[in-house]
Amino acid sequence: MAHPRDHARWSDAELLAGIVARDPQAFSTFYRRHLRLVLATLAHETGNREAAADLTAEVFASVMVAAPRYQVRQDTAHAWLLGISRNVLGHSRRRGRVDDRARRRIGVQALALGDSDLERVDAALDEGRLEVSELVQALPALERSALVARIVDERPYAEIAAQFQCSETAVRKRVSRGLARLRAQLGES
Amino acid sequence: MNDDYFTKLDEQLSALTSEGAHLDRRARWRPLDRAARRTVAALGLVVLLAALLVIEFPGSASGNVQRATARMALTSIASRPAVAPGAARGRLA
Numbered sequence: 001m002a003h004p005r006d007h008a009r010w011s012d013a014e015l016l017a018g019i020v021a022r023d024p025q026a027f028s029t030f031y032r033r034h035l036r037l038v039l040a041t042l043a044h045e046t047g048n049r050e051a052a053a054d055l056t057a058e059v060f061a062s063v064m065v066a067a068p069r070y071q072v073r074q075d076t077a078h079a080w081l082l083g084i085s086r087n088v089l090g091h092s093r094r095r096g097r098v099d100d101r102a103r104r105r106i107g108v109q110a111l112a113l114g115d116s117d118l119e120r121v122d123a124a125l126d127e128g129r130l131e132v133s134e135l136v137q138a139l140p141a142l143e144r145s146a147l148v149a150r151i152v153d154e155r156p157y158a159e160i161a162a163q164f165q166c167s168e169t170a171v172r173k174r175v176s177r178g179l180a181r182l183r184a185q186l187g188e189s
Numbered sequence: 190m191n192d193d194y195f196t197k198l199d200e201q202l203s204a205l206t207s208e209g210a211h212l213d214r215r216a217r218w219r220p221l222d223r224a225a226r227r228t229v230a231a232l233g234l235v236v237l238l239a240a241l242l243v244i245e246f247p248g249s250a251s252g253n254v255q256r257a258t259a260r261m262a263l264t265s266i267a268s269r270p271a272v273a274p275g276a277a278r279g280r281l282a
Contacts (some may be wrong), residue, residue, distance in 0.1 A: 020212070031199050057198050064202060064211035082249035106210040108201060117194035 010078035019067040031060055034081055040086055040128030049121040053113055054098045059085050061102035135185050143178035150175045
């Protein structure tokens with residue numbers, strides 16, 4: 001493990017191990033490293049800034065609870081963290097209100113949201129959009145066109161294939177490759 | 190100190206991390222729980238087997254059959270009429 005004072009250089013796996021070992025600095029570093037990603041994802045998914053902030057608190061409380069079960073599969077814990085976010089969001093949607101099981105379990109007290117907090121959610125969302133937009137622009141032209149046509153414009157594969165004069169399978173492959181490349185790049189950033 | 194929502198959340202969760210509030214408090218009792226569960230299961234099995242034996246052989250478990258047989262034998266011996274040695278001899282003759 002890295003030097004205890006040098007938390008910023010710790011990997012996600014090391015920080016999560018630190019959380020299990022009751023190291024508050026490890027949690028704080030993990031939180032600050034991933035707050036924007038979680039907040040932007042939840043704000044994008046819900047379209048509701050208050051709910052996104054509330055869900056973010058639940059996600060990080062869930063991270064604390066789930067940290068002992070974390071298994072290193074990638075360089076970062078992005079996929080794991082987004083999985084937790086999806087679970088929290090899915091459970092909240094099923095129940096019709098923001099999930100708070102993890103917070104109740106560890107005894108987190110309710111916090112009030114202010115206008116500046118909501119602005120921060122907006123900023124996270126904008127930064128997230130900007131980042132994705134830059135990454136999409138950096139994709140190979142064919143993958144970018146297919147991805148935009150399918151994901152952004154929501155056009156059917158057959159129509160896109162006709163436009164690009166190729167098979168539907170080729171379009172599906174381009175979209176799939178483009179998404180995989182985006183995921184990989186988002187994971188690294 | 191910044192008092193916005195996300196900073197306060199960071200502080201609160203960090204404090205709870207150092208308290209170990211997120212760790213499963215029941216984990217340390219799990220081996221004991223397991224032993225207790227196994228003991229109860231073993232005792233239950235013994236009681237069940239004993240109950241099956243009693244149901245299958247109702248007298249033998251308490252020794253009633255042997256006692257009842259012995260009592261009946263004694264009663265039949267006591268109530269049998271005394272036979273005169275001569276009568277027996279006469280009948281044979």
